[in-house]
Amino acid sequence: MSAEPTAETAATLTPAGLDGRPHCMIGCRGVTKTFPGTGGDFVALGGVDLDIAPDEFITVLGPSGCGKSTLLNLIAGFDLPTAGTVSVAGSPVTGPSPDKGVVFQDFALFPWLTVRKNIAYGLREKRLPKAEIREIVDAMLDTVGLERVADHYPHQLSGGMKQRVSIARVLAIDPRILLLDEPFGALDEQRRSGLQDELLRIWQQRRKTAVFITHSVEEAIVLGDRVVVIAAAPGRVTAVVDVTLERPRDRTSDAFNALRREVTAHLWS
Numbered sequence: 001m002s003a004e005p006t007a008e009t010a011a012t013l014t015p016a017g018l019d020g021r022p023h024c025m026i027g028c029r030g031v032t033k034t035f036p037g038t039g040g041d042f043v044a045l046g047g048v049d050l051d052i053a054p055d056e057f058i059t060v061l062g063p064s065g066c067g068k069s070t071l072l073n074l075i076a077g078f079d080l081p082t083a084g085t086v087s088v089a090g091s092p093v094t095g096p097s098p099d100k101g102v103v104f105q106d107f108a109l110f111p112w113l114t115v116r117k118n119i120a121y122g123l124r125e126k127r128l129p130k131a132e133i134r135e136i137v138d139a140m141l142d143t144v145g146l147e148r149v150a151d152h153y154p155h156q157l158s159g160g161m162k163q164r165v166s167i168a169r170v171l172a173i174d175p176r177i178l179l180l181d182e183p184f185g186a187l188d189e190q191r192r193s194g195l196q197d198e199l200l201r202i203w204q205q206r207r208k209t210a211v212f213i214t215h216s217v218e219e220a221i222v223l224g225d226r227v228v229v230i231a232a233a234p235g236r237v238t239a240v241v242d243v244t245l246e247r248p249r250d251r252t253s254d255a256f257n258a259l260r261r262e263v264t265a266h267l268w269s
């Protein structure tokens with residue numbers, strides 16, 4: 001069966017509600033991605049279907065190599081699917097755009113720019129007036145608690161600080177969608193937990209649609225409204241677990257542990 005959407009299915013991807021907002025911010029329909037290999041094509045994603053609602057926080061969990069980053073790259077528009085469609089607010093994704101902000105694990109900061117200038121980078125690209133840039137950057141420095149190191153360079157910062165800068169740089173351009181590829185993977189438990197809290201606070205304040213890739217079952221449950229489990233070879237969604245626990249979530253509660261067992265079972269099945 002063809003994975004290409006018909007005019008009818010494309011139209012039903014994002015029917016607007018009474019408030020005029022789409023029900024689905026990100027829609028994946030039969031998303032398949034193959035890469036050429038020496039022994040023939042390698043199917044990294046084999047038909048992913050997923051709808052993500054506006055303001056929803058989705059976490060994506062799966063073994064190494066199952067296609068998590070590939071999926072995120074397709075949503076970001078860094079690459080195109082071999083078959084199927086990825087749409088944002090009803091329009092097919094054809095490339096990167098300012099409505100999608102991406103945070104990478106390795107921070108991707110400019111080493112020759114100070115913290116302030118790193119955060120201002122996207123705003124300067126947008127050619128905003130200087131005073132407005134300053135105002136937004138000051139607000140961002142405050143949000144992520146980095147005023148003290150505003151004039152430092154990346155090499156003078158800890159890993160956690162660098163990741164805050166990369167989050168602030170993305171938030172500064174105020175994208176509707178946040179795409180985060182294992183952003184806290186390299187941090188110690190304490191920093192990781194602090195940044196999880198900070199990210200949730202920002203997400204709740206600014207209401208964004210978030211897709212967050214992780215290898216950690218705990219992180220997936222702490223953050224997500226839903227945890228999407230992906231299996232490998234080919235990459236496909238094998239489970240979607242609703243997390244209805246109140247935030248902030250108590251990682252030691254019975255309900256949390258029950259979810260941890262459920263998600264882990266899906267991951268290993």
Ligand SMILES: Nc1ncnc2c1ncn2[C@@H]1O[C@H](COP(=O)(O)OP(=O)(O)OP(=O)(O)O)[C@@H](O)[C@H]1O
Binds near residue numbers: 063
């Ligand atoms: N540009 C590419 N060319 C060839 N193969 C690729 C390319 N990008 C990814 N792959 C392959 O596709 C598969 C999925 O890769 P991907 O990086 O999406 O996995 P992942 O789940 O994010 O892994 P990890 O958790 O280790 O980061 C892997 O087998 C990878 O080797």
